[in-house]
Amino acid sequence: ISNFGPTYVSLRSAKHDRLTHESHAIDFDHLVQLKEFEKVACDHTGRVKPIVIMNYDSSGLDNKTRYLKTLTSAIEKFKKHNLDVLIIVNQAPGQAILNVVERRLSPISHDLAGLILPNDHFGSHLNDNGLTEHAELEKENFKLTGNVLAEVWSMNVLDEYPVVAEYINPLPIIDEQLQMADSTLALDSVIDPVCAGEEDNIAKQTRSMLTMKI
Template identity: 45%
Template sequence: MGRAEAITYSGPTYVAIRSDKHSSSTVSTHAVDFNQLATLNNFKEIMRDEGCLKPVVLISSDGEPDENPRYPKVISHEIHHFVKHDLDAIFIFTNAPGRSAFNRVERRIAPLSRELSGLILPHDSYGSHLDEQGRTKDHDLEKINFQKAGKVLAEVWDNMVIDGHDVVAEYVEPDDSSESFIPDLPSPQ
């Protein structure tokens, strides 16, 4: 308490690599990612105390619909986290528009992007899923080609260290089951 050096933007980084075409970024996928973070050893020190999730959670969001703290689906998922993890408080905050330089996530994008310089991820590891016009003709082949590229990308990022902290990257299989779970918004009572 009271130590300025205790406040930092540094810490471990988690990257969930998903195909936006096959499983987009939603409040439900963010909830799955939050639960994944709570289980990772790299995040144990900053997220857990004596085996339990620390009682106060701060979430920085860009305010887009899948993260905006004013939307009922976001509120329902956060209430679910609050109850499930026996939290004392959850704070969700956003930066004002045009202030992306202060967004903690965007501060991680530069070093992650730098690692991709010169990296070529083939789109057809298992054969081309595209027709002559570049349109998808084989959706199953498209998914496994993306999976291969996603796993290569995860391997590159998983071997990184940013500010002395590990990066944990993993390819996440397309899965609609997270979309089927949207907690009910409790009544105000």
């Protein structure tokens, strides 16, 4: 067992998309079909290898190994790929230095130094107050920025293995859901600094319930 192999990075707009157990499942199903992962993830018949170990970070309920939706997603993955063993581990809070994924992303984060990403290639989507007034234009600008970053990161080679980075288009959501997402992000930006250095006293699921009442 080793940590060497290709690196896959899926880029999503934090404003227009959500990172959940469903997005993890979609990324995994896509990853095992990439030619860069063919030898690492699949056997000689093209089937996913029978033993899979997944390491989730500790942020958010959607990554908790005891969370019902996480378990349901794991069961579906186990059955879909006919696995023999599926192990899901959760990184302990404050132990990010031991997280294999965090260490893998550290080298490619250096590419951000001095990198200027376009934010209004198709025109400004903001009004004079800095608020979004053209939602679709905003999505197009975010998409271009994500594609540029994916192109930069895909030029990396880590431990003689390629990096595959892709921008993932967000699923279409209605305006009411988008406004709720904006409220959640705003609430998180206020609560997170207060909770810095403390244990996860306020779960994000609770925050979502509070957001719905605003």
